Amino acid sequence: MNKFEIFKISVINGDEDKAVSFLEANYQNIGYTELMELLGEAMIEVGNKYKTGEFFIPEMLISSQLTGLLFELFCKNNPDAVNNTVIDSSMGIIFGTVQGDIHTIGKDIIVKALSCCGLNIIDIGVNVSYEKFKNSIEKHNPEIVMMSAFTTATRRNLEKIFKELKNSHPDLKIFIGGAAVNSKYADEIRADGFFENIIEIIKYLKNR
Numbered sequence: 572m573n574k575f576e577i578f579k580i581s582v583i584n585g586d587e588d589k590a591v592s593f594l595e596a597n598y599q600n601i602g603y604t605e606l607m608e609l610l611g612e613a614m615i616e617v618g619n620k621y622k623t624g625e626f627f628i629p630e631m632l633i634s635s636q637l638t639g640l641l642f643e644l645f646c647k648n649n650p651d652a653v654n655n656t657v658i659d660s661s662m663g664i665i666f667g668t669v670q671g672d673i674h675t676i677g678k679d680i681i682v683k684a685l686s687c688c689g690l691n692i693i694d695i696g697v698n699v700s701y702e703k704f705k706n707s708i709e710k711h712n713p714e715i716v717m718m719s720a721f722t723t724a725t726r727r728n729l730e731k732i733f734k735e736l737k738n739s740h741p742d743l744k745i746f747i748g749g750a751a752v753n754s755k756y757a758d759e760i761r762a763d764g765f766f767e768n769i770i771e772i773i774k775y776l777k778n779r
């Protein structure tokens with residue numbers, strides 16, 4: 572097993588001491604995209620372990636908080652690697668989890684990771700109403716709005732807010748994500764994009 576695999580396992584297991592020591596020793600040997608992929612893969616594995624009953628919510632919260640901490644440490648200590656990540660940092664993004672939904676882990680990971688790339692991403696939180704999206708859009712004039720929904724019940728709110736925003740701001744790009752939606756659903760409501768995870772978003776933003 573190579574050292575990157577060992578690092579990934581320490582993230583999956585929420586072993587902060589091991590993961591932070593590895594990162595501190597390897598700031599110069601690891602690129603931003605590589606770190607992003609390793610952490611993204613680790614979180615996908617954590618989600619799988621939850622699905623199979625091997626992990627419970629506390630384990631998942633610990634790993635996701637550790638992921639955030641590792642992103643922050645890397646960005647703080649390796650600004651050159653972040654600056655070399657080719658993402659157009661001029662685009663503004665607003666991210667909110669829709670009304671009725673309090674799931675925050677996926678959103679937090681995306682916000683932390685994209686902020687580390689120097690993107691201007693504004694986190695407007697969870698349980699976000701149409702009015703709050705609208706006010707934030709008017710205040711910040713973003714190019715992209717990202718919204719997530721994780722339950723069947725809150726998917727209805729996502730669709731309603733999505734349609735209202737498309738009516739009031741037809742030029743705005745709206746991306747959707749989270750456990751309650753998929754690419755088929757995104758096509759049905761005519762969302763501008765659906766991404767399975769953080770790795771897919773970074774790929775898209777780098778290549779646009």
Ligand code: B12
Pocket residue numbers: 611614618621622628631635671672673674675676677678680681717718719720721722723724746747748749750751764765766767768769770772
């Ligand atoms: C953790 C969790 C909770 C925690 C949330 C803690 C927190 N602070 O966030 C708690 C315990 C609070 C919770 C509560 C509930 N939960 Co819950 N929860 C989960 C769980 C297990 C994991 C979610 C998660 O954090 N995954 C890890 C992160 C890293 O992955 P992610 O969220 O998928 O995010 C990634 C991608 O989806 C993507 N992404 C996410 N958002 C976006 C947005 C955009 C624009 C893009 C491009 C990409 C993107 O990128 C992210 C990073 O890679 C899921 C199961 C699952 N498999 O998703 C159930 C799940 C979402 N919950 C569920 C349910 C039912 C509930 C409750 C209703 C339970 C209850 N009876 O009270 C409540 C609802 C509360 C509410 N009103 O919101 C169901 C929903 C089922 C359904 N179809 O309706 C699920 C699917 C579990 C299940 N299989 O039954 N939950």
